Amino acid sequence: MINVLGTFSAIWLVLWVLLSVLFVVIYPVVRPLLFRLHPRYGSALLLFYWTVPFLASISSTSILFMPTVESILVDAHCHAECLEHAPLIYSNGLAWFGVVIGSIVFVLLSVQFLLTMTRSVQLHRQFNSLGRPLGEYYAIKSQCPLVFTLGWWHPSIYVSDGLAQGCDEWDLSIILLHEQAHQERRDNLRLLLARLCSAILSQNLARQMMADLQLMTEEACDFRAAEKFGHIAVAETLIKVKRLLMAHPAPLPMGVLGFAEREVETRIMALLNAANRVSPKPWQLVFLGAGILLALLLLVSPLHHGSEWVITFLAADVPHLH
Amino acid sequence: MIKKRSSSNVLPNTLGELELLVMEALWQQPHQDAKNVCSNIPRNRQPTLNTVQSTLERLYKKGLVDRIKTGHAYTYYASFSRSNLLARLMGDVIHLLHDGRLETILSSFVNVAADLDDKSLNDLEALIAKKKQDLGGGAE
Incomplete structure (x- = not known):
């Protein structure tokens, strides 16, 4: 059991790291293509892009440990005494290494998830308790002009009195439609998923990736509001809210956010040039999905041989499972 | 006492x-x-x-x-x-939004950083007005 679990963890982690490095390297090429798409598709594909290293590594490693599936995808071969083996040859040292590292990663991811969840639940409870429910949102008695959507499964919208007083009914409708889009799309959950799946990336890379994903997510909600109110009206509301926020003493000095700087400017430019964004056709998405599935299946054979080569290299006395 | x-x-x-x-x-x-x-x-x-x-x-x-x-x-x-408690909570939210610690918990309509000055906002407004004019008086 330890051998299987440890070997699984070791292969999965090595593959996760390698795929993450590969995806980071090719991201500068993929990024402009994604930002040329309609943000609805762009944000979904960007989320998918950053979860692929995690999902592909875990699914291809799982396939590797399913003898029936693996036997179809990996050509017959033998080692040393040419004994049949399934799923892989193993090494005790590697297995224990895998168990230890896998456990550390699992614990770190769980702690990160639990801390974020606790913070989310606390904030949700406090704002719900202190705010006044007004139909589709909670009114918050604060002069800071802020509106936000909080929560993962059942997100709620919070609008401060400062924002409600500084906007007219038209602007407020646009803002609420934008926030409702966050609610329906469960954007906070998407961001959490992306953050956990890219936990292996360095802090700097992860911030850049999250900033892009947040930007694309905001654009997707802007475009949703624009379907009803028009792109120009949404752009005007963005300016108005930004001015309200700038007039309030709360904003922190320029440069604090790093990658997300000038987000509003980018979103306004996206709205003004909405006609340039492309919506992929359904057959193109099906083609992309089929291509990814094929790549995943084709990955199994080289992964099997590569893993065995690494195991043999690391351990001279490699016993077989059978 | x-x-x-x-x-x-x-x-x-x-x-x-x-x-x-x-x-x-x-x-x-x-x-x-x-x-x-x-x-x-x-x-x-x-x-x-x-x-x-x-x-x-x-x-x-x-x-x-x-x-x-x-x-x-x-x-x-x-x-x-x-209201003091709410104001304090909002302040915390703003600061946590800034350093990215709330990025996976909440989404705000616009970011809270003072990353644009008045001139940039005026330029953007001028761009919007021009686009509006190009489209014929505001209709899209």
Whole structure:
């Protein structure tokens, strides 16, 4: 059991790291293509892009440990005494290494998830308790002009009195439609998923990736509001809210956010040039999905041989499972 | 006699459910003893008197309630108003949004950084006006 679990963890982690490095390297090429798409598709594909290293590594490693599936995808071969083996040859040292590292990663991811969840639940409870429910949102008695959507499964919208007083009914409708889009799309959950799946990336890379994903997510909600109110009206509301926020003493000095700087400017430019964004056709998405599935299946054979080569290299006395 | 607390520098952004219920009871009706606070909490969420007493003690240490000794018991009142607490919470949210610690918990309509100056906003408004003109008076 330890051998299987440890070997699984070791292969999965090595593959996760390698795929993450590969995806980071090719991201500068993929990024402009994604930002040329309609943000609805762009944000979904960007989320998918950053979860692929995690999902592909875990699914291809799982396939590797399913003898029936693996036997179809990996050509017959033998080692040393040419004994049949399934799923892989193993090494005790590697297995224990895998168990230890896998456990550390699992614990770190769980702690990160639990801390974020606790913070989310606390904030949700406090704002719900202190705010006044007004139909589709909670009114918050604060002069800071802020509106936000909080929560993962059942997100709620919070609008401060400062924002409600500084906007007219038209602007407020646009803002609420934008926030409702966050609610329906469960954007906070998407961001959490992306953050956990890219936990292996360095802090700097992860911030850049999250900033892009947040930007694309905001654009997707802007475009949703624009379907009803028009792109120009949404752009005007963005300016108005930004001015309200700038007039309030709360904003922190320029440069604090790093990658997300000038987000509003980018979103306004996206709205003004909405006609340039492309919506992929359904057959193109099906083609992309089929291509990814094929790549995943084709990955199994080289992964099997590569893993065995690494195991043999690391351990001279490699016993077989059978 | 007003007794001073020993520590009052704890941020109120970590209030639990029961602490919020107790604060709510004190906002509704100040100067209550623990027994009254307990009876003013909605019946379906009512804790024991001991729990309310320890919650009041915790809130006192956090600087959110104050107390006066009358006879053998204390009467409590909220020293932090609901709007002050909300303002503090909003401040925390803004700061947490800035350093990215809330990025997976909440989405705000516009980022809270002062990353654009007036000139940039004016330029953007001019661009919007031009686009509006190109499209024929605002219709898209």
